[in-house]
Amino acid sequence: MADYEPVLLRNVGVDGSRTLDVYRARGGYKAAEKVVKDMTADDVIDEVKRAGLRGRGGAGFPAGVKWGFLPKGRKRTLLCVNADESEPPTFCNRVLMEHDPHQVIEGIIIAGYATRAQIAYVYMRVEFHEQFHIMQNAIDEAYAAGLLGKNILGSGYDLEVYVHRGAGAYVCGEETGLIESIEGKRGYPRIKPPFPAVEGLFRMPTVVNNVETLANLPHIIERGADWFLGIGTPSSAGPKLFCVCGPVNRPGCYEAPMTITCEELIMGDAFGRGMTDNLPVKAVFPGGTSMGVITGDELQMKMDFDDPRNFGMLGLGTAAAVVVNNKTDIRAVLRNVARFYALESCGQCTQCREGTNWMYRIASRIEHGAGRIEDLDLIEEVAGRMGMMPGLSICGLPDGATFPIQGIVRKFRGELEEHIANQEPGKAEAVLSVLN
Amino acid sequence: MAKITIDHRVIECSDGIPVLQAALDAGWDIPHYCYHPGLTVVASCRLCLMEMQLPHPKTGEMGWVPKLLPSCQTPVRDGMVVRFDSDLVRDNQKSCMEYFLIDHPLDCPVCDQAGECHLQDYSYKFGSAASRMADQKHTNPKKDIGPKTLLYSDRCVLCTRCVRFTEEVSGTHELCSVNRGSRQEIDVFPGMPLDNPIQGNVVDVCPVGSLLDKDFLFKQRVWFLDGTPSICPGCSAGCAIRVDQNEDVVYRLKPRFNPGVNDWWMCDEGRFGYKYVHDAKRIAAPVLRRGADATTPDWEAIPEIVSYRFAQHVAKHGDDKIAVVLSPMMACEEAWLLVKFIRGVAPSATIATGFVPTSGEAQHFPVGCKPDEAKFTILPEKCPNRRGVELITERAGGNTCDFDAFVKQAVGGAYSGAWIVGGYPDEWVPKDLTKATKHLKLLVMQDMFENTLTEAAAIVLPACAWVERDGSFMNHTGKIQPFERAVRVPQGARRDGQYLFEIAGHGGLYSGERVREMMAEEMSEFSEVGDAPPKPVHQH
Numbered sequence: 001m002a003d004y005e006p007v008l009l010r011n012v013g014v015d016g017s018r019t020l021d022v023y024r025a026r027g028g029y030k031a032a033e034k035v036v037k038d039m040t041a042d043d044v045i046d047e048v049k050r051a052g053l054r055g056r057g058g059a060g061f062p063a064g065v066k067w068g069f070l071p072k073g074r075k076r077t078l079l080c081v082n083a084d085e086s087e088p089p090t091f092c093n094r095v096l097m098e099h100d101p102h103q104v105i106e107g108i109i110i111a112g113y114a115t116r117a118q119i120a121y122v123y124m125r126v127e128f129h130e131q132f133h134i135m136q137n138a139i140d141e142a143y144a145a146g147l148l149g150k151n152i153l154g155s156g157y158d159l160e161v162y163v164h165r166g167a168g169a170y171v172c173g174e175e176t177g178l179i180e181s182i183e184g185k186r187g188y189p190r191i192k193p194p195f196p197a198v199e200g201l202f203r204m205p206t207v208v209n210n211v212e213t214l215a216n217l218p219h220i221i222e223r224g225a226d227w228f229l230g231i232g233t234p235s236s237a238g239p240k241l242f243c244v245c246g247p248v249n250r251p252g253c254y255e256a257p258m259t260i261t262c263e264e265l266i267m268g269d270a271f272g273r274g275m276t277d278n279l280p281v282k283a284v285f286p287g288g289t290s291m292g293v294i295t296g297d298e299l300q301m302k303m304d305f306d307d308p309r310n311f312g313m314l315g316l317g318t319a320a321a322v323v324v325n326n327k328t329d330i331r332a333v334l335r336n337v338a339r340f341y342a343l344e345s346c347g348q349c350t351q352c353r354e355g356t357n358w359m360y361r362i363a364s365r366i367e368h369g370a371g372r373i374e375d376l377d378l379i380e381e382v383a384g385r386m387g388m389m390p391g392l393s394i395c396g397l398p399d400g401a402t403f404p405i406q407g408i409v410r411k412f413r414g415e416l417e418e419h420i421a422n423q424e425p426g427k428a429e430a431v432l433s434v435l436n
Numbered sequence: 437m438a439k440i441t442i443d444h445r446v447i448e449c450s451d452g453i454p455v456l457q458a459a460l461d462a463g464w465d466i467p468h469y470c471y472h473p474g475l476t477v478v479a480s481c482r483l484c485l486m487e488m489q490l491p492h493p494k495t496g497e498m499g500w501v502p503k504l505l506p507s508c509q510t511p512v513r514d515g516m517v518v519r520f521d522s523d524l525v526r527d528n529q530k531s532c533m534e535y536f537l538i539d540h541p542l543d544c545p546v547c548d549q550a551g552e553c554h555l556q557d558y559s560y561k562f563g564s565a566a567s568r569m570a571d572q573k574h575t576n577p578k579k580d581i582g583p584k585t586l587l588y589s590d591r592c593v594l595c596t597r598c599v600r601f602t603e604e605v606s607g608t609h610e611l612c613s614v615n616r617g618s619r620q621e622i623d624v625f626p627g628m629p630l631d632n633p634i635q636g637n638v639v640d641v642c643p644v645g646s647l648l649d650k651d652f653l654f655k656q657r658v659w660f661l662d663g664t665p666s667i668c669p670g671c672s673a674g675c676a677i678r679v680d681q682n683e684d685v686v687y688r689l690k691p692r693f694n695p696g697v698n699d700w701w702m703c704d705e706g707r708f709g710y711k712y713v714h715d716a717k718r719i720a721a722p723v724l725r726r727g728a729d730a731t732t733p734d735w736e737a738i739p740e741i742v743s744y745r746f747a748q749h750v751a752k753h754g755d756d757k758i759a760v761v762l763s764p765m766m767a768c769e770e771a772w773l774l775v776k777f778i779r780g781v782a783p784s785a786t787i788a789t790g791f792v793p794t795s796g797e798a799q800h801f802p803v804g805c806k807p808d809e810a811k812f813t814i815l816p817e818k819c820p821n822r823r824g825v826e827l828i829t830e831r832a833g834g835n836t837c838d839f840d841a842f843v844k845q846a847v848g849g850a851y852s853g854a855w856i857v858g859g860y861p862d863e864w865v866p867k868d869l870t871k872a873t874k875h876l877k878l879l880v881m882q883d884m885f886e887n888t889l890t891e892a893a894a895i896v897l898p899a900c901a902w903v904e905r906d907g908s909f910m911n912h913t914g915k916i917q918p919f920e921r922a923v924r925v926p927q928g929a930r931r932d933g934q935y936l937f938e939i940a941g942h943g944g945l946y947s948g949e950r951v952r953e954m955m956a957e958e959m960s961e962f963s964e965v966g967d968a969p970p971k972p973v974h975q976h
Contacts, residue, residue, distance in 0.1 A: 169616070186613060191479045191509055347594060347613065347620030348480040354535035357618035361571040378568055385531045391503035392482050392528065435572040 004270075006255040007219050007239045008212070012099040018134055020141040023102035029147060031218035032109040036155035039221075044114035048217065051225035052237045057082055057173075057210030058288070058317045059396075060305045067115050069197035070205050078201045079117035080182065080208040081108060083124040083135075084166055084173035087288035088340060090320035092241035093211040095253045097124075097131045100215075101138035105161070107214030109152065110221060112159045115207050122163045123178050136163055170344035174395045175208035176200075177346065188348050189395035212241055232258040236304035236316075246323035247279065248272035256303075258316075262286050263299035266323055279325040283412070287317025289337055290400025293407040296326075312410070314403045330412045331367040331419055334405065338363040341401035351386040352398035358382055359405055370431035371420045380409045438514040443521045449512055456484050456507040459520070466520060467529055467558040469595035469643045471508035474700045474811075475604055479506040481595050483532045483558070486510075487524060489517040504528055526562070533563030539574045539618060541590050549645025551658040555593065576621045582610070582630030584650050584704065585639060589621040592646040598622060598638040605701065605811050607802020608632040622646070634801055634812060636707045637700070640690060649688065651708055656687045664922035665692060667909050669765065669820040669902045670706035673813060674911025677702060679710075679903050679922035686710055686903055686923060697915065703814045712861040713901040713923075718884055721928040723896040735930050739938045742880065742895060746781045749853045749878045755782035758853040761842060762829060763790035763882075764819035765859035765899070766932070767907025768916065768962070769951035771821075771828045773936040778855065779832065780941070786835040788842035789825050790857060791864050793818040815912060819860075820902070824910035831959055846872035858883030859899035859932075865889050882932065898929040905931050907948040908965055916965045918948060 011017040011026060023029070035044055049064030070077060081104075085093040096104055108120050124132055139161050142148045150158045164182050166172045172181045176190035179201045200206025216238055220228050228238045236258035244265050245251040250273040254265070262284055266272040275281060281296035286303060292313035294301055301307055305316050324333055342360035347353045362379045365371055383405045384390075386398035393399075409416065438451040442459050449458035457473060459466050468484040471477060485504035492499055498517070504524060519525070536555060544550040576589035599611045599622060610630045614623045624630055630638065639649045661680040668675040668689070676694035680687050689710055691702035712718075724733045724741065733741060749758065760778045762771045778785045794817050800810035807813070829836045837845070845851065847868050854876050858864060865887045873879060873892035881893035890896045906921040925931055937946035956963040 171616075191477070191506075342617055345617040347615070347617050348478070350480070350482050350532055350535050350593075353594065353618050353620065354538045357574070358535075358538055358569060358571075365571060385528075389503065391485060391505055394479065432570050435570070 004256060008096065008103070008215050008241060009099075009253075009255045011103065012095065017099050018101055018138060020102055020138070020145055023100070027222075028102055028218075029106055031221035032106045032147065033153055035110050035113050035221055036152050036157050039113075041114050041116055044110060044221070047225050048114065048220060051220045051228040052234065053213065053216055053220060053228065054236070054305060055210055056212035056216070056240065056318075058087065058290070058315070060316060063111075063209060063213050066197065066209075067111075067207060069195065070115060070207065071198055074116075074205045076204050077115050077117040078204055078206045079108065079112050079115055079120040080175070080178060080201060080206060081120060081122040081214060082173060082175065082178060082208055082210045083122050083128070083131075084178060085128075085211070085318075086125055086170045086173045087290060087318045087320065089245045089285070089322040090243055090288050090318040092243055092253045092318070092320065094128065094131055095241070096211055096215050097128070097135050101135050102142065103215050103218060104135070104211055105138055105142050105147070107211075107217040108161060109147065109159060110217040111207070111209055111214050113157055117207065118158055118160065120159060120161045121182050121201070122161065123166060123172070123182055124163055125166050125172075126168045128165075132163060132165060139163065169346070170340075171346040171395065171397055174397065177395065178208060179206060186346075188346055189397075191394050233304060235306055240303075240319055242271070242303060243318070243320035244272040244323065245321070247276045247325045248323055249274050249276055258302070258304040260303050261299065262294065262301045262303060262321060265303060265321055266299065272323075275323070275325055279327060281323055282326040282328060282330070283324040283333065283408075284321050285324075285337075285404060286319070286321045287313060287315060288320045289322065289340065289404050291315055291317035292403035293411060295411050312403075312407060314399060329367070329419075330408065330415050331363070331371075334408045334416075335360070335363040335367040337404045337408065338401075341397070341405075345397060345401075346395075349386075349393040349398070351392045352401070355382045355386045356398065356401050359401070363405075365428075365431060366416070366420065368431070369419075369423045370428045371416075371423065372428045373417065373420055376409055376413060376416055376420075380406055383409070438512050438516075440512055440515070441517040443519050451514065452511045454508050455486065455510045455512055455516075455518055458512050459507065464520065465561070466507065467533075467554075467562050468508060469554065469593050470597065472597050472600075472641055472700075475597060475600040475641070477508050478596060478600070479509040481532075481593070482506065483529060484508050485525060485528050486518045486520050487522050529558075529562040530564055533559050534567055534569070536593050537563070537567055538569045539576070539590070540593075541573070541575065543591075547591065547645040548648055548653060548658070549591075549642075553645055554643040555591075555645075574618055576619070579623065581624045582635060584708075585630050585635060586648040586650060586653065587622060588646050588648060589623075591644050592622055593644050594620055594622070595643060596622070597641040597643070598647055601638050601641055602630070602632075602635075605637070605801055606632050606634050607804060608635075610635075611638070632803075633705065633799055633814060634701060634703045636704045637691070637702070640700075652688045656682055661687060662922075663690070664903075664920050666903065666922060667820065667911075667917045667919040668702060668706040668709075669909070670703070670709045670818065671815040672817040672820060672822060672912040673698060673815050674820060674909055674913075674915060674917050675702045675706060676917065677706070681903070681923050684923040686713055697911065697913075697917075698812065701812045703812070705814065709861070710901075710903065712884070713903055715885075717886070718901075718926060719886065719890065719896060719898040719929075720926040721898060723890075723893075725894050725896075732928075735935065738897070738935055739941075742939050743777075743781065745878055745880075745895065746778075746853065750782050753852045753877070756784040756786075756835070757851050758782045758785040759788055759842060759846070759851045759855075760785060761788045761790045761839065761854065761856040762825040763857035763859050763899075764792055764822040764825050765790075765902075766821060766825060766857055767902075767905060767919075767948065768821065768824040768828060768910060769907040769948050769955065770905070770932050770936050771825045772955050773933070773940040773942075773951065774855065774857070775828060775832045777936070777940040779834070784835055786837060786842070786845075786851070787829045787832045788837050789822070789829050789839055791839050791860070791866070792822050793860060793862070793864060817912065820909040820911070823912065823914055824908070824916070827910065827959070827961065843868050843872065846875065849875040852876060853878035855880040855882070856889060857899065858885075858887070858889070860884070863887065897932075897935065898926075900925050900929060900932055904929075905933055907933060908952065908962075916961060918952075918965045920948075 172187040469481040675698035676692040933946040
């Protein structure tokens with residue numbers, strides 16, 4: 001992979017990459033100009049469809065197809081840019097907005113033009129303070145240069161862009177939760193149908209796209225769908241950003257085609273450069289925590305949209321890997337993962353609201369050395385009784401809690417059982433009798 | 437109409453309604469919390485989930501979808517096939533009930549809702565006896581959220597019906613959800629208590645014992661209460677209500693579903709406005725005055741005394757100097773009996789409609805909506821039957837007038853004999869009318885509380901509260917709605933209907949239905965009365 005030339009990250013590290021001048025000097029806004037001047041909206045959609053660009057936010061839904069769901073004859077369309085990026089180890093959108101905000105804005109213009117949107121909202125998580133200012137400065141620059149606002153580049157196309165900051169909720173990264181949040185409401189995901197493409201933000205047809213998805217658009221337009229399809233595999237085409245963090249020598253955000261394996265991401269010279277102190281890998285959450293876990297023996301997993309399913313994972317997710325070394329107590333990992341979902345469940349659906357917290361309570365008790373062997377079955381059962389896939393929730397958050405927790409309990413059951421067997425005798429009973 | 441198959445049984449229902457509603461209407465007991473027909477669907481309790489058949493995306497063959505679908509959110513379409521009797525559905529109901537009880541305090545012995553609690557009922561029917569939750573329960577606080585309502589958020593199942601009620605029906609937005617996940621709770625905004633004229637409904641929509649009525653708190657276990665269908669006499673809207681009583685004491689009023697009138701709701705004014713029923717100052721026995729001498733006659737003697745007095749009066753002063761004032765608090769039947777009696781002894785007597793108490797303007801909900809878009813309205817006319825007595829007055833023919841005209845004529849000495857009906861919970865006698873009593877040689881006063889007229893009356897008859905009577909009221913739209921007797925009259929008193937029935941010359945027991953049959957012969961309006969439909973199964 002040494003010969004791979006980064007596309008999305010090509011401006012990262014360049015002096016003044018945040019400024020319009022540098023971005024333009026390096027070929028920026030040519031795609032946007034081409035789109036608004038020479039192409040029709042349908043041309044853009046067709047090109048993106050042909051490139052097979054799949055959403056980079058986690059679900060991997062083809063972006064062109066999503067745009068195609070917008071009703072014909074609509075009067076207004078709104079574009080929401082999902083910059084909530086709240087999946088635990090994920091920070092690739094942050095890198096894009098921090099170092100190359102104009103690439104994102106160019107993507108917004110192209111997507112806005114393709115969907116005939118008049119207004120775009122960039123929904124940014126509240127923790128992105130610096131990134132907010134960088135983005136806002138870039139947007140101001142773009143407005144001043146006539147790239148946003150009325151009559152973009154003299155083409156007659158108008159697009160207003162607003163940055164809307166969230167209030168710190170994981171669930172607002174879910175597209176309908178995000179829409180509710182922009183509307184000023186509590187970030188409760190909506191029941192579907194109606195889907196946002198039909199009735200979304202302010203009850204108008206809405207498209208929600210991830211930052212990284214949009215960052216791909218200028219390149220697809222500039223270099224063509226065939227170039228895009230030439231990278232990776234047909235079902236997982238195009239460049240992709242990968243994050244790796246945890247006890248690796250060089251944690252960070254890297255770009256690669258989706259033919260890369262998890263092992264290469266951790267060990268590769270261009271990527272993580274191996275584990276600190278050469279400790280063995282115990283577990284990896286390769287797609288953000290929500291997608292599930294693989295063990296150190298499953299590192300040959302390809303980081304594309306299909307292969308993770310073969311390893312009991314939900315999908316590629318955000319392609320951000322957290323690595324766990326063999327010095328880490330798996331009980332602490334379980335508790336930490338469970339805690340996240342217990343805190344972030346929005347509280348709407350019963351199974352998720354109560355189940356995530358129940359799992360957290362069980363996991364905490366196991367970590368404190370007061371687990372019972374039946375707790376493992378219980379936690380697995382509770383995890384299996386939530387989520388959108390069995391139809392038990394409105395949004396996908398509980399699915400994201402199911403996969404890592406079930407994955408840990410299934411794949412590390414031996415270790416967990418060993419810990420429970422080696423506990424101080426009678427501690428579980430003693431703790432439970434105090435609790436009740 | 438659509439035909440759908442639920443659990444292998446084909447039922448007919450309207451197109452587009454939620455499958456849950458269709459199933460409930462057809463008699464299935466499907467557990468549900470967040471769904472309420474009067475509120476928007478949020479599909480968040482995930483208890484009413486069902487299985488549905490859809491064509492396979494590739495083969496087109498019909499088959500069960502491998503996931504559960506919320507029946508409250510799925511609209512009925514002709515030919516659809518769903519089922520609730522599968523293991524998948526039952527498993528979900530069972531685990532869901534376990535989840536609801538994870539942090540629930542199980543304080544049923546001290547909970548007001550016990551006995552009519554859907555957490556109890558559903559746990560018993562769909563849940564399991566034991567919980568596998570061994571860890572510490574998280575306890576949300578008990579909160580005083582308004583002058584009339586308490587919120588025990590530890591018992592809450594977070595169906596958000598109450599929040600949606602304040603958003604969609606009252607339009608006052610006092611309630612909201614705060615915090616996330618299992619720490620989520622319902623709360624009010626700081627400095628903005630739950631205090632609107634229809635806030636009592638949040639207690640009704642709460643399926644568990646989380647929202648509590650301070651007025652009813654710890655007063656009575658609900659299984660001791662007997663409910664009687666009734667109509668609220670608080671204003672001319674004619675809301676269908678249920679009177680909950682035990683041993684002749686009314687403990688609370690609850691709304692009944694009455695489409696187009698009050699739907700599922702009632703106002704606080706009506707809900708808490710029954711307290712006068714148990715006022716110790718009520719007139720509980722008839723009084724007969726001869727000069728300064730006052731006695732309490734036997735009820736059996738009353739018809740004869742009244743008839744004799746009127747006959748004597750007519751003989752002395754002629755029959756055109758007699759007036760009857762029909763109170764809009766009376767039932768149609770009672771008013772009709774009184775008219776029959778008077779016109780029998782004095783054919784040219786004047787029939788007047790009584791005092792109509794009013795207060796303020798009509799209040800439409802949601803607050804700020806246009807009157808024709810209102811989901812609930814409190815009317816300014818604070819009596820239940822103005823249109824009913826007007827109708828009876830009109831049909832009586834001959835000399836009739838309204839209350840103001842009557843007072844004017846009475847002050848001018850136009851009448852020497854009168855039968856005035858009151859029955860208002862509040863003071864009502866206009867000063868002029870008190871002055872007019874000097875002209876009245878025979879005054880029969882039928883009222884609930886002592887006032888200047890009862891002091892001047894030759895015969896005082898106790899008027900009973902509506903919960904002690906039965907009959908029908910005609911609401912402001914002209915809908916005639918019957919109400920039943922919920923409690924017995926105070927000792928010594930007799931139902932208005934009963935003594936008027938006897939005075940009008942009938943024997944036996946009075947019943948509203950019986951009198952309505954007689955009335956129907958001359959007034960077709962009364963041949964059919966519009967009772968509210970029986971309580972739908974789903975209503976909790």
